[in-house]
Amino acid sequence: MRMTIVALEGLFDTGLSVLLDAFRLANKFAAAQPKGASPFFDVTLVGVRKKVQTAQGLIVPVKPITPDLKPDWVILPALATGSPEQLIPALERPDVKKAKAHLKQWHAEGAQIAASCIGTFLVAETGLLDQREATTTWWLAPLFRQRYPNVHLDESRMLVQTDIGVTAGAALGHLDLALWLIRQASPELAAMVSRYLLADIRSLQAPYIIPNHLAQADPLIMRFERWSREHLKEGFSLPAAAKALATSRRTLQRRCEDVLGKSPLSYFQDLRVERAQTLLHGSDLDLEAIATEVGYADGSTLRTLLRQRLGRGVRDLRADLR
Incomplete structure (x- = not known):
């Protein structure tokens, strides 16, 4: 399988390293x-520049992109631009625009496209993700949703496959991506690499998402988050929330959908899950008491919500700290 990794100036060192190490191990085995x-x-490993330097200042030994390069997969590691203020200008850089042009050409020639974390933004810039599902780094999901409204984003997932390739989640999602690619060629080989690296493919990013980081993308959502945290025990009421925030129910509903990709109730439940996780890890309260703290009448309802959102049961969540 011919894999081409595109290295751009200022890339995320860890992302590139785990990709290279995973494929090296796979070849060894x-x-x-x-x-x-x-x-x-x-x-x-190719670059659109003759010399590529990582975010940590390391020089990447890239090869030039030549017409005879015919990859089966093109992989885009993330840039180390972890905020909208850094990322938006980076997407307009000449080397990034050249990389986008090569991506379109490779795709037209039949290559599949893979990207993780902020690398997914570059794929979205080409239009190849329009009307397709995708995931991305969770803390930049509001920006992704605003910039690419034609992409069906689900940042709760770690890996999303479509007809044009695959997108993966934040940071060490690069490793999940590498293991997924190896598995397409050989599940046995992927299992061996996974064991050596003490890593498994994760299906969800949801357990790692920090709700208040997402809220910071919009002033109204920030206020709604504060109101929600103060009213977790009372339960959710859209009319009460809208009234407290001096806005209409329709506006609050629309803003949550635009920024977070979910309803106010769904975000309120995210905050309940986050609080419940904190109490599971940092207190001796039983599940019934924790359910009361986050506004549920019984523990069974909370147990169901935790499994739905995090893909894990209460026993597994408590075992994390043992």
């Missing part, structure tokens, strides 16, 4: 198998 039993990954 494949070479130890009987001939033809496992695939090799032909990895080429």
